[in-house]
Amino acid sequence: MELVAIVIGIALLEYFYFTMKCGSMRGERGVPAPAMSGDAKFERYFRVQYNTLEQLAIFLPSIVLFGHFVSAPIGAGIGLIFVLGRALFARGYWQDPARRGPGFGLTVLANLALLLGGMVGAVLAYID
16 A cells, blocks of 8 residues: 555645646736636636546545555556546646647546445455
8 A cells, every 4th residue: 555655745746846847827917816717827727626626525535445455556556547637637727728638538537436446345355
């Protein structure tokens, strides 16, 4: 489970980076808190941060379930695909929102694999 914990840490550091980028963009583009709109570039950075938070709500428990009930090394590997997907999503969205698709796809596939795998592993462990 150490590998799973390391990947969780990497994912959280990535989210922290997105949060800092969003905050700096707020200042750079002159969007005073608590405003959440008014500048298209700031809004793209905010959407990356917020969408990543939404995906982390699925990712974090799913990678723990998968790592515990199926395989920690495989779960960590799938978790790295999630992190890569988030990076591609951010890069694409920041440049042009229409380019977010590949990163979003990797994110969804990784989350789905971790969630379904973890659930199946838990059910099989219960039956056994």
